[in-house]
Amino acid sequence: MSEVTQVQHRITEVPSSIGIRTAPFALEVSGISKSFAHRRRETKVLSDVSLQVEPQEFVSIVGPSGCGKSTLFHIIGGLEQPDSGTVSMNGNVVTGQRGMISYMPQQPALFPWRTIEENVLLATEIAGQVRDTAREEARHWLAKVGLAGFERAYPHMLSGGMQQRAAFLRALLAPQELMLLDEPFSALDALTRSEMQRWLLELWEENRRSVLFITHNIEEALLLSNRIYVFSGRPGSILQRVDIPFPRPRREEIIDSPEFLNLKRQLSQWMREEQAKKPLT
Amino acid sequence: MRSTWKLIWPPLVAVIFFLAAWQVSVSLFHIEKWILPSPTDIAGEFSGNAAGIGAHTLATLRLTMIGFPIGIAVGLIVALLLHLIPWAKRSFYPLIILSQNVPSIALGPLLIIWFGFGLLPKIVLITLVCFFPVAVAAMGGLAQSDRMMMNYMKMAGASKWQIFTKLELPSSLPSMFSGMKISASYAVMGAVVAEWIGADKGIGVYMLLQKSAYRTDRMFVAIMIIVLLSLVLFALIVLLEKWLVRWKPRRNS
Numbered sequence: 001m002s003e004v005t006q007v008q009h010r011i012t013e014v015p016s017s018i019g020i021r022t023a024p025f026a027l028e029v030s031g032i033s034k035s036f037a038h039r040r041r042e043t044k045v046l047s048d049v050s051l052q053v054e055p056q057e058f059v060s061i062v063g064p065s066g067c068g069k070s071t072l073f074h075i076i077g078g079l080e081q082p083d084s085g086t087v088s089m090n091g092n093v094v095t096g097q098r099g100m101i102s103y104m105p106q107q108p109a110l111f112p113w114r115t116i117e118e119n120v121l122l123a124t125e126i127a128g129q130v131r132d133t134a135r136e137e138a139r140h141w142l143a144k145v146g147l148a149g150f151e152r153a154y155p156h157m158l159s160g161g162m163q164q165r166a167a168f169l170r171a172l173l174a175p176q177e178l179m180l181l182d183e184p185f186s187a188l189d190a191l192t193r194s195e196m197q198r199w200l201l202e203l204w205e206e207n208r209r210s211v212l213f214i215t216h217n218i219e220e221a222l223l224l225s226n227r228i229y230v231f232s233g234r235p236g237s238i239l240q241r242v243d244i245p246f247p248r249p250r251r252e253e254i255i256d257s258p259e260f261l262n263l264k265r266q267l268s269q270w271m272r273e274e275q276a277k278k279p280l281t
Numbered sequence: 282m283r284s285t286w287k288l289i290w291p292p293l294v295a296v297i298f299f300l301a302a303w304q305v306s307v308s309l310f311h312i313e314k315w316i317l318p319s320p321t322d323i324a325g326e327f328s329g330n331a332a333g334i335g336a337h338t339l340a341t342l343r344l345t346m347i348g349f350p351i352g353i354a355v356g357l358i359v360a361l362l363l364h365l366i367p368w369a370k371r372s373f374y375p376l377i378i379l380s381q382n383v384p385s386i387a388l389g390p391l392l393i394i395w396f397g398f399g400l401l402p403k404i405v406l407i408t409l410v411c412f413f414p415v416a417v418a419a420m421g422g423l424a425q426s427d428r429m430m431m432n433y434m435k436m437a438g439a440s441k442w443q444i445f446t447k448l449e450l451p452s453s454l455p456s457m458f459s460g461m462k463i464s465a466s467y468a469v470m471g472a473v474v475a476e477w478i479g480a481d482k483g484i485g486v487y488m489l490l491q492k493s494a495y496r497t498d499r500m501f502v503a504i505m506i507i508v509l510l511s512l513v514l515f516a517l518i519v520l521l522e523k524w525l526v527r528w529k530p531r532r533n534s
Binding site for chain 1: 427429430432433434435436437438439443447448451452454526527528529530
């Protein structure tokens with residue numbers, strides 16, 4: 001019962017908060033559209049996408065493959081310019097600016113010539129921060145995520161899950177507050193994946209950062225998020241915005257609860273409908 | 282230890298087989314020593330007359346050891362400059378490719394007219410032969426860094442210089458070393474050719490002398506020394522690579 005009231009509370013809260021917000025959004029994307037010219041044909045990839053991430057909120061994007069999620073990340077990260085729309089962080093318009101977010105890509109993309117510790121420190125190094133304190137913090141965190149003893153190892157000596165944890169630490173230790181996680185677990189096997197989900201859930205609840213998370217996996221999104229945006233197929237636009245009511249701290253057991261299964265069914269339904277609209281190519 | 286032996290024995294057997302066939306055919310078909318000396322003849326000449334060729338070898342070695350590093354340095358500098366200045370790459374890269382259609386070795390006589398008979402024309406020749414493989418390989422390596430890592434660097438707000446030093450340079454090291462390995466064998470060849478054109482000492486000079494005397498066996502000894510010098514240079518580059526590119530996964534693991 002308490003979950004239901006929370007949903008309602010959330011929904012009523014949003015419209016009233018638009019006018020008199022005290023704290024600005026960690027990330028606010030408004031009206032982003034983007035097309036690419038490919039072989040003289042314009043392909044619209046994103047159509048009028050607006051979404052918000054509150055400070056210390058975990059927000060997920062789910063959608064069919066090719067819905068422009070990665071393009072959206074590239075726009076937020078400043079790699080691409082949108083055709084229209086703006087990206088704001090903490091109340092400032094930062095459209096097209098780089099270095100505003102901390103990023104974890106699909107593949108770990110650890111630098112093979114750097115040791116794990118040096119990889120984890122890369123983002124702080126780019127930001128030009130003091131090395132000694134950062135190094136100490138990195139050591140502390142490496143031990144905490146089960147990578148103690150691997151500080152001097154090169155990435156190829158680690159398993160896929162360990163590499164992903166190192167890539168996550170690299171993003172976590174970056175000075176930027178907002179983290180973008182781009183399908184970070186998609187390359188892992190099912191067992192490692194669920195282990196990593198649990199790990200991320202615990203870690204995030206301990207030190208809440210603002211997170212925007214892309215995934216294909218509905219269960220993963222439900223388990224981790226405060227809010228989920230469901231994307232349509234190409235051109236990507238927001239179909240549904242779902243607030244997830246489960247209280248924090250969450251435990252993995254909630255995936256067996258009826259509410260969880262209901263939400264999962266509903267989201268799967270939307271995703272299936274979207275996938276079905278796509279012309280088979 | 283056993284795996285190295287596994288790697289070594291097939292080529293070793295092939296070489297032994299080749300030498301044996303050579304030895305047998307020379308004696309079987311009664312080939313004159315001045316046309317094709319047998320391996321034992323060559324080995325005998327090599328061990329019996331090592332002192333005569335020692336000074337020449339040292340001269341060639343010295344020439345190579347001056348010319349090769351200069352050639353590598355020029356190649357790397359050209360690659361870095363063209364990489365960092367995009368308009369320079371667009372305008373000069375095609376010219377550099379085109380310039381390789383000029384056989385560098387044929388420039389030798391010209392270089393002598395321009396720079397005299399001293400060390401300079403020889404160094405220039407070795408540099409011309411060596412810089413190209415290094416420059417092309419290094420440029421390829423610099424331009425082909427991993428896209429995911431490049432995206433990461435850009436999103437993290439890395440400057441052009443940070444991208445260059447932290448991503449492009451380290452990721453191009455293996456390519457640079459493959460260029461240098463090719464240049465290593467060119468360098469000794471370049472030195473010998475430079476000596477043919479005009480020198481008073483060196484393996485090249487020694488070969489010319491032995492040619493006039495029809496001492497085919499001694500020419501084979503000279504060739505052997507050239508091969509050995511190239512191999513040593515190659516091995517040096519491989520060692521340097523192993524030391525600098527420690528992070529690379531072993532191929533057999």
